[in-house]
Amino acid sequence: MKYKAMIAALSLLFLSSCLTDPWGDYGYPESNYKPILMERSSLESSVKLVDPQAIKNFGKIYRYNDLLFINEVYEGVHIINNADPANPVNIGFITIPGNIDIAIKNDYIYADNAVDLIVIAYDGQNVQVVDRNREVFPELPAPDGYYSSDLSERPENTIIVKWKEK
Template sequence: MKKLVLIILCFSLTSCNFGNWGDNTTTDPVWSRYNPITLTTAEFENSIEIQEGKVMIESSKIYIIGDYIFINDKRSGFHIFDNTDNSNPVKKKFLKAPGATDIAIRNNTLYINQATDLVVLNLDYTNFDIEIKKRLKNVFPELRSPDGEYFFEENKVVIKWVEK
């Protein structure tokens, strides 16, 4: 009986790949059903901007402050609505922030989780100008694919995964 267990254990272990533990040089997740959408670090760090309102693709969290509603378009940014007349919210702008899924606001300061970074910015509600005050890098864990795969390539940030 012990020999049988030992043989099964040996065959099980030979099917494992021990050689790649700790090796983060893989650029393409081999077994994933998803492809990573990435930006270079420079593109990622300069990607936040105010744009004209656009069509919502995948709505997520909603945040209300004063007369404004912020609706997250998952991993793309935030739609900003003027809710002065709460029976008729008016779409004003889109805050592009690739990789973002959540926001917190205090006064005119916005705190955004943008993929792996926490970004602090000021928003002028009058003319919708933004000023990035601080970027805290790697506060949040790297985004994994829905099937659990990681992607690592020097100077690249995963902002979302799409099915192959």
């Protein structure tokens, strides 16, 4: 009899755990980050070569010939002339909103521009986007992995290009 009562009690305990919301009355945990949005038209015209900038939040580093391409997370790519490794020269910055990764092949730079994959021609003085594949990548998730309620009333034709701590 004790055995049957124990099984019944354990069964009720296990079943009761299935009926509750793990987050209680508070809903899902809220992200500590706010999305920074950009309209698609602005995103597609945002890739430019500008003056050198200080490196603040670097990501991946890519070496090609005498140049170093250093990713500035979510912002773009620094171009460093490394012909003399003892005296590297910061020669420019390519603004690429939402950029996390680059690759270079046959003198073309392949980069993610938020959700798009772009191909950039760089001749030492200018950059030009020669190809764009739209919506190849998923949107950038919040760094803490949680949902942001700021996206619930999001304007149309906008793309997340980075996240900022609230």
